[in-house]
Amino acid sequence: MKAKKLTGEKAAEYIEDGMIIGLGTGSTAYYAIKKVGEMVRNGLKIKAVPTSKETAELAAAEGIELVELADVEALDLTIDGADEVDPDFNLIKGGGGALLREKIVASATEKLIIVIDESKLVEHLGSFHxxxxxxxxxxxxxxxxxxxxxxxxxxxxxxxxxxxxxxxxxxxxxxxxxxxxxxxxxxxxxxxxxxxxxGIFAEMAEIVVVGYNDGHIDVLAKE
Ligand SMILES: O=C(CO)[C@H](O)[C@H](O)COP(=O)(O)O
CATH class of the missing domain: 3.30.70.260 (ACT domain)
Known part of the structure; x- marks a missing residue:
């Protein structure tokens, strides 16, 4: 849980005033959304597209302004979790059941930032169904x-x-x-x-933020 919180909060540092962002679904994205809520209450001006009803409810409760993807051109960045990440940044997603909206939102996003704890890093996709x-x-x-x-x-x-x-x-x-x-x-x-x-997200992620239980974070960027 500590690792998920660290990685979610770290990813929120990429958000800048005026951005339109995508908000992912799951227990790691949760911490990013909570952090974004805090930033909004401190004056950050952003709009967000949620990837699930659950995320929409959480984001609205945090005071984040929500918009429809249909009403915007593109998203500056999206922060989302994953169930597996391989060394080429291929992902398996959908453990939380939100993969369709997550993939649509990811496809509309300039920078997809994935937040995971260390247990999600794999050599090959496929252990997670x-x-x-x-x-x-x-x-x-x-x-x-x-x-x-x-x-x-x-x-x-x-x-x-x-x-x-x-x-x-x-x-x-x-x-x-x-x-x-x-x-x-x-x-x-x-x-x-x-x-x-x-739930395969191939060649979509730009940045993977990995949280470790000992408290350190790795930020991996696509070469
Ligand atoms: O793809 C997802 C939901 O559809 C989630 O991002 C994925 O399941 C990871 O969730 P968590 O951060 O709770 O481990």
Whole structure:
């Protein structure tokens, strides 16, 4: 928790007056949002696009002015968490179920800053099961098509019921084993009818802020 707080707060240092920013989802992004709230109360003038209903509620409670992505040209930066980060800054996201809005917001962002604790750094993506957002219509069919990519999968559930995303869709959590070519598998998965988006964020992150439990922080920048 200490590492998540440190990294979230460090990322907030990149925010400047007048920026339009994206706010991610999850327990690490939470600390960045709390810090942004404090900065706003101290006079920082920014506008923000949230990546989930949960983040929208938190940001509004912090007094951060929210805008729709549809109403802005582009975002200066976005701060978001991740479930895995490889040495090339490829990510798995969606552990919190917000991957679709997170990817749309990331794609509209000039600088994507990822905030993680040290446990998220991996040599290869794939230990964390890849979340794939799918449409509810005959979802078992889509699941069978996804599993043709040599993975096993489970429909995500919460409190015994199928988990429904902010967009009214479902999530398959897929075990691919080691993912050798993240960009390729991401492109191929998104070609399947019924797949709305997958949780691989390839070649999107610019900066990764890593928090360590001993209290130090590494800021890794794309070369
Ligand atoms: O992708 C996400 C939500 O969809 C989160 O950013 C990811 O799951 C990391 O969350 P946390 O910071 O709580 O570990």
């Amino acid at each position: 890849l979340p794939i957002e799918i449409t509810p219509f005959s979802w078992q069919y889509t699941q069978r098509m996804v599993e043709k990519f040599s993975c096993s999968s489970k429909i995500r559930k919460k409190d015994g019921e199928i988990f429904v995303t902010d967009n009214g869709n479902y999530i398959l959590d897929c075990d691919f084993g080691k993912i050798e070519d993240p960009l390729k598998i991401s492109v191929e998965l998104n070609k399947l009818p019924g797949v709305v988006e997958n």
